[in-house]
Amino acid sequence: MTAAQSPDRRRFLTAGAAALGAAATAQLWLPGSARAAEGALPAGVFSLGVASGDPLPDGIVLWTRLAPDPLDGGGMPDRSVVVTWELAEDERFAKIARRGSATALPTYGHSVHVDVRGLRPGRTYWYRFRAGGQISPTGRTRTAPAPGSTGGSLRVALASCQNWQQGYFTAYQDMLAQDPDVVLFVGDYIYESAPSATAVRRHEGSDEPYTLTQYRNRYAQYRTDPHLRAMHARAPWVVTFDDHEVDNDFAGGVPQDPAKQSPEAFAARLTAAYQAYYEHMPVRATAVPSGPHIQMYRRLEFGALVRLNVLDTRQFRSDQTTTQAGALSPAMTMLGAKQKKWLVDGLHGSPARWNLIASQIMMAETDLQIGEGKLWYYDAWDGYQAERNALLGELRTVRNPVVLSGDRHLTMISDLKADFADPASAVVGAEFVGTSVSSNGDQDQAAFHDEWDPRMPDNPHWKVIDAHRGYHLFDIDRDGIDATVRVVDTVTRPDALFSTLSRLRVDAGKPGVRTV
Incomplete structure (x- = not known):
């Protein structure tokens, strides 16, 4: 392939x-x-x-x-x-x-x-x-293959987190050459940040977007990127949003800064943001917003090979915790009861060989504390551990589950464990956290590994971590998934060089991921 x-x-x-x-x-x-x-x-x-x-x-x-x-x-x-x-x-x-x-x-x-x-x-x-x-x-x-059709293969490109100000979207130039069957975009299509005088490319406007016209202008600016526009015209996309399409780290109806945005003001901002999102995305009329609400979680089938479950991890989540006790509370929800039931029922009732879950945020544990103790990344599934652990328990009896995520601006590829508190617990699936298209710009790779490599012993489920910009490519057939991490050498110029950082494999019937 x-x-x-x-x-x-x-x-x-x-x-x-x-x-x-x-x-x-x-x-x-x-x-x-x-x-x-x-x-x-x-x-x-x-x-x-x-x-x-x-x-x-x-x-x-x-x-x-x-x-x-x-x-x-x-x-x-x-x-x-x-x-x-x-x-x-x-x-x-x-x-x-x-x-x-x-x-x-x-x-x-x-x-x-x-x-x-x-x-x-x-x-x-x-x-x-x-x-x-x-x-x-x-x-x-x-179009997708016929229902129930077996054999064949599917090439999926995974992308997320494209910040106009922090770099060019040259990842799509390479993606175009790889000719995927479908592009899966898992969030942060735009960034709502105000213009910066020191940016690689300056955001339009004079402030963050709040009104419908302001959000329209921000989306339109992103759509003027030639590489993004070309990739949209080349293959069908399946999209979902994360936080920056509205407001950084928002949760449900709660903004990042409740003291500065009243519930009424934030509801108006959600209404504008969701409408602009719908206006600029190739989605069906089921996604036409109703005020400050939009229907985004949905399911797509690719014959008998792949069932793709697209999640919404923003509208129904509890507000983020800031403590370990809060992260362990059974009252914390990422999906809400209705969406969680929809997901679990869809996983167990799936006729597909592979069951993919598009989750905007990382599901595997991130223990930031070196040595004894735990320090979690609360905005991700680590902040919602009771629900996450229940879902991981369900994956034990799901055929070939693989989670595809974004948000972190890093490549983080992991085994999914039944119990991350017990390194010896069963592996129940695999997760690919795709790096960003441009967000965080060019990072100092040596500094990144100096900071993050010492955490590897505390996170033995991690298989690959890296801070280059780019995207992931998956070739899926009945026997397995061949994954390729494609990266660019810089996002500060539109003439970047592309390379393969890593190749990995998920074998059908064998939960987890291995490097090749």
């Missing part, structure tokens, strides 16, 4: 997919009452590019946002605009599979989310949009 293999080297090719045949061409028409007003549009309406996401066996979400002046509210007239779209089986659009129309509404920042159905499973498609006589860049996407 190397990049030198053919483009379809790891695609799902099943008899069931072939038997379905080509999807019929369809034209969707808006009723007369819903037709948007016609009229000339400013040039450059597709400045933010295109994207796709949440692949199903017969469907995909296609996204764009009309924004000729992206850093100043979008620059669109205050009216609805008809956007036509088409999706084809070839890059030249000679064989159209689906086409139709959508309405870009001012209410949603003139974003477009088209949930296309009736497609072939495990199939590559190309798509584009038109509005006001202008045509978008072409995107490429792929």
